[in-house]
Amino acid sequence: PQTIYLKDYRQPDYWIDETHLTFELFEDHALVHSRLFIRRNGDAGLVPLVLDGQQLELVSVALGDQTLAPTDYQVDEHSLTLHPQAAEFELAITTRIEPQNNTALEGLYKSGGMFCTQCEAEGFRKITYYLDRPDVMSRFTTTILADRGSYPILLSNGNLIASGEHEGGRHWATWEDPFPKPSYLFALVAGDLCLIQDSYTTLSGRTIDLRIYVEPENREQCGHAMDSLKRSMRWDEEVYGREYDLDIFMIVAVNDFNMGAMENKGLNIFNSSCVLAHPDTATDMAFQRVESVVAHEYFHNWSGNRVTCRDWFQLSLKEGFTVFRDAEFSADMNSRTVKRIEDVTFLRANQFAEDAGPMAHPVRPESYMEISNFYTLTIYEKGAEVVRMLHTLLGAEGFRKGTDLYFERHDGQAVTCDDFIAALEDANGVDFTQFKRWYSQAGTPVLEVDGEFNASSSTYRLRCRQSCPPTPGQSEKLPFVIPLRMALLDSEGREMPLKLAGEAHARGNETVLAVTEAEQEFVFEGITEEPLPSLLRGFSAPVKLVYPYTREDRVFLAMHDPDGFNRWEAAQSLAVDVLQGLVEIHQAGRPLLLDQRLLEVWRSVLADAELDQAMVAEILRLPSEAYLIELARVADVDAIHHVREWVRRELANALAEPMWQRFDALGSAAQPWSADAASMARRSLRNTLLGYLMLTGSSAAMSACVRQFVEASNMTDRQAALVALVNSPDEHQKHAALQEFAQRWADYPLVMDQWFNIQASSPLPGGLERVQELMTHPAFNIRNPNKVRSLIGAFANNNLVNFHRKDGAGYRFLADRVIELNLMNPQIASRLVTPLTRWRKFDPARQEMMKVELARILEQDKLSPDVYEVVSKSLA
Ligand code: HT7
Numbered sequence: 079p080q081t082i083y084l085k086d087y088r089q090p091d092y093w094i095d096e097t098h099l100t101f102e103l104f105e106d107h108a109l110v111h112s113r114l115f116i117r118r119n120g121d122a123g124l125v126p127l128v129l130d131g132q133q134l135e136l137v138s139v140a141l142g143d144q145t146l147a148p149t150d151y152q153v154d155e156h157s158l159t160l161h162p163q164a165a166e167f168e169l170a171i172t173t174r175i176e177p178q179n180n181t182a183l184e185g186l187y188k189s190g191g192m193f194c195t196q197c198e199a200e201g202f203r204k205i206t207y208y209l210d211r212p213d214v215m216s217r218f219t220t221t222i223l224a225d226r227g228s229y230p231i232l233l234s235n236g237n238l239i240a241s242g243e244h245e246g247g248r249h250w251a252t253w254e255d256p257f258p259k260p261s262y263l264f265a266l267v268a269g270d271l272c273l274i275q276d277s278y279t280t281l282s283g284r285t286i287d288l289r290i291y292v293e294p295e296n297r298e299q300c301g302h303a304m305d306s307l308k309r310s311m312r313w314d315e316e317v318y319g320r321e322y323d324l325d326i327f328m329i330v331a332v333n334d335f336n337m338g339a340m341e342n343k344g345l346n347i348f349n350s351s352c353v354l355a356h357p358d359t360a361t362d363m364a365f366q367r368v369e370s371v372v373a374h375e376y377f378h379n380w381s382g383n384r385v386t387c388r389d390w391f392q393l394s395l396k397e398g399f400t401v402f403r404d405a406e407f408s409a410d411m412n413s414r415t416v417k418r419i420e421d422v423t424f425l426r427a428n429q430f431a432e433d434a435g436p437m438a439h440p441v442r443p444e445s446y447m448e449i450s451n452f453y454t455l456t457i458y459e460k461g462a463e464v465v466r467m468l469h470t471l472l473g474a475e476g477f478r479k480g481t482d483l484y485f486e487r488h489d490g491q492a493v494t495c496d497d498f499i500a501a502l503e504d505a506n507g508v509d510f511t512q513f514k515r516w517y518s519q520a521g522t523p524v525l526e527v528d529g530e531f532n533a534s535s536s537t538y539r540l541r542c543r544q545s546c547p548p549t550p551g552q553s554e555k556l557p558f559v560i561p562l563r564m565a566l567l568d569s570e571g572r573e574m575p576l577k578l579a580g581e582a583h584a585r586g587n588e589t590v591l592a593v594t595e596a597e598q599e600f601v602f603e604g605i606t607e608e609p610l611p612s613l614l615r616g617f618s619a620p621v622k623l624v625y626p627y628t629r630e631d632r633v634f635l636a637m638h639d640p641d642g643f644n645r646w647e648a649a650q651s652l653a654v655d656v657l658q659g660l661v662e663i664h665q666a667g668r669p670l671l672l673d674q675r676l677l678e679v680w681r682s683v684l685a686d687a688e689l690d691q692a693m694v695a696e697i698l699r700l701p702s703e704a705y706l707i708e709l710a711r712v713a714d715v716d717a718i719h720h721v722r723e724w725v726r727r728e729l730a731n732a733l734a735e736p737m738w739q740r741f742d743a744l745g746s747a748a749q750p751w752s753a754d755a756a757s758m759a760r761r762s763l764r765n766t767l768l769g770y771l772m773l774t775g776s777s778a779a780m781s782a783c784v785r786q787f788v789e790a791s792n793m794t795d796r797q798a799a800l801v802a803l804v805n806s807p808d809e810h811q812k813h814a815a816l817q818e819f820a821q822r823w824a825d826y827p828l829v830m831d832q833w834f835n836i837q838a839s840s841p842l843p844g845g846l847e848r849v850q851e852l853m854t855h856p857a858f859n860i861r862n863p864n865k866v867r868s869l870i871g872a873f874a875n876n877n878l879v880n881f882h883r884k885d886g887a888g889y890r891f892l893a894d895r896v897i898e899l900n901l902m903n904p905q906i907a908s909r910l911v912t913p914l915t916r917w918r919k920f921d922p923a924r925q926e927m928m929k930v931e932l933a934r935i936l937e938q939d940k941l942s943p944d945v946y947e948v949v950s951k952s953l954a
């Protein structure tokens with residue numbers, strides 16, 4: 079495959095002002111008729127018109143009123159080339175496609191009994207020949223024609239302007255979208271769906287018709303998505319001054335979808351897992367995911383649709399910004415600190431690993447082979463961190479001034495990350511030239527800090543040194559702008575007033591230092607006792623912070639830091655330090671002994687009645703194996719797993735009494751379910767405690783767990799009990815629970831996804847064999863991405879001891895699945911292969927086996943560009 083470079087970007091030779099599409103949908107094919115009103119760009123000469131197109135059967139082409147002969151144009155695997163003479167003309171093309179055979183779920187495809195589309199990034203070219211690039215924006219009118227019995231609902235972007243009956247039991251509908259848009263935002267749905275309807279009145283008094291379309295059996299599961307949508311609409315008005323623009327907003331849920339959801343203009347298409355939520359079938363985590371994905375896609379209406387990307391190198395312009403927006407929305411709707419803890423935990427275990435791996439790339443990449451491979455944690459999550467830093471540096475008001483200017487200046491345009499930054503700069507009179515290195519340099523910076531107290535001058539000197547490891551194609555890095563939010567604590571844990579030497583004004587009790595040099599010092603005055611710094615509060619920059627804290631320091635911060643996020647961080651880093659120390663002891667064959675300081679922190683947090691229960695649950699959770707692997711130079715998976723489980727058991731045995739007390743005080747899982755934050759926090763803490771108590775092996779814990787499994791009033795509690803049972807040594811209880819669960823929820827695919835996931839993630843021996851057997855279960859289907867993720871993905875990403883088993887069978891299994899999916903669904907295949915590409919993290923024997931599997935994939939006859947890019951780069 080070809081490599082595409084950002085430096086080669088140039089405007090298109092032609093624009094498409096209007097796009098008229100007619101879809102004739104049949105069971106064994108679809109005909110797509112397009113009429114395009116095309117205009118040559120500026121004074122481009124008599125250049126050929128090269129339209130993108132893939133896997134299309136070209137039926138006819140007409141330029142103006144003249145049908146072209148095959149000698150008038152050239153067609154190859156990727157394009158249709160025409161030679162128009164006029165500067166403005168009409169082009170009519172008919173293509174034939176087979177949606178029912180489209181297993182890649184890109185373009186027009188069938189999911190169950192319905193037709194649907196996925197056009198981002200380059201799916202539209204699988205529907206018809208087009209200038210399939212985001213800087214070509216066009217007004218779309220779409221007519222859909224299909225059998226009325228099987229497809230009573232016909233939807234596309236914009237407003238319904240006409241509909242009617244057709245011969246042979248068929249009917250049609252025409253939709254018109256008044257907003258020019260790139261082809262990646264086009265959408266079509268045809269199916270037998272039921273409608274859940276509501277309305278929303280905007281701040282300016284317009285009434286918007288809100289519609290969620292789902293399969294009839296899911297009708298009762300849409301209330302939460304609808305509420306989330308209305309809350310998102312209000313929030314975007316209040317926080318960003320952005321109102322919705324069409325009169326109708328639609329969401330459609332589909333079962334087969336490569337990602338979470340898609341922000342098509344006025345017609346969002348969702349993976350059903352991100353719409354459906356009912357307490358009987360969905361966990362609290364699933365409820366939160368629905369809320370945040372609904373918000374994310376809705377927010378794209380401004381950050382993505384009204385202002386879109388010039389080219390795909392600018393993907394983070396819309397994705398990073400929109401993730402930041404949805405994270406702030408969730409923080410406002412729920413606990414801000416807990417949301418931040420969840421996001422930082424995810425970023426550090428996963429995006430940091432990506433940034434240290436073979437596919438590391440900047441937030442604005444400079445090249446790609448297959449754009450689908452660049453919907454990454456770096457573009458989304460690190461991109462959101464970059465926007466968060468801009469928000470931190472400008473303050474909420476300055477940031478809002480900047481985004482107002484951005485939306486006003488670029489409404490209806492396709493723009494770049496530089497345009498975004500320029501709007502923030504111009505609105506605030508600041509210069510972000512150096513800051514922009516966050517867009518161009520890959521890798522996770524390391525920020526080393528140490529402090530020196532001088533009693534005689536009452537000063538405290540904070541020394542900062544930053545560096546960034548080399549990444550593919552970037553051996554040297556220049557210093558970043560790192561916003562360091564911090565405070566200094568006295569011996570009682572109180573924040574000290576901060577005044578920097580050389581500055582006229584004090585900075586209050588907390589400040590944001592801008593670290594801009596490779597080495598830099600900050601001197602605080604009026605410091606009369608040796609302080610303990612509380613650094614990088616709220617994770618104010620996506621860096622690895624290194625400060626020579628002692629374990630006592632960490633204990634102190636975990637108990638006393640007034641900043642909730644850093645309290646959690648101190649407990650986590652204490653646990654990391656303890657676990658890393660024990661891994662070394664275990665590797666040396668010496669007996670393990672638990673540092674009592676960790677136990678005391680856990681004991682004190684358990685006894686803290688003031689602390690939010692969700693925070694208690696977060697603090698009690700040990701750092702994940704994935705994070706410990708990310709932190710290790712050479713990861714000893716077996717030792718990490720063994721030690722982490724050992725520490726969990728030690729904590730459970732030592733703290734069983736206070737754990738039981740707190741567990742009992744939290745009531746029963748049988749009590750009626752409620753969606754409020756306090757109830758969610760209670761469930762989260764009680765289930766964390768249940769997990770610990772089950773490790774004691776006591777019959778009381780087993781009875782409590784079985785009772786919870788049977789009596790739970792909701793899926794959060796039932797599932798937590800099932801996880802604990804599946805991971806317990808009691809084969810009888812485990813099998814009984816799994817069987818009961820599978821029987822009860824056999825008709826609920828999303829619940830069965832959980833059932834697969836729990837078993838695939840269980841670290842008990844024999845994990846691979848279990849997964850292989852589960853692949854033959856009637857509910858499993860390798861064509862469904864949710865099933866692939868919940869069984870194969872969960873095994874390779876969550877079940878690290880089993881995946882990395884010594885004989886390499888886990889690697890072989892994953893490579894076989896990647897090969898199986900390579901042509902069926904290249905996007906899913908290339909995501910699935912990620913764990914193998916991290917081979918550099920492991921011991922030489924494992925490295926060798928992982929590379930053998932990667933090489934075997936590379937040898938396949940017909941390798942998709944998606945898989946080729948990831949595998950070849952990982953071996954380079
Ligand atoms: N903007 C959407 C991206 C997306 C996507 C990309 C590649 C292949 C399939 C896809 N489905 C959705 C989703 C979002 O970030 O909002």
Ligand code: ZN
Nearest residue numbers: 374378397400
């Ligand atoms: Zn998005």
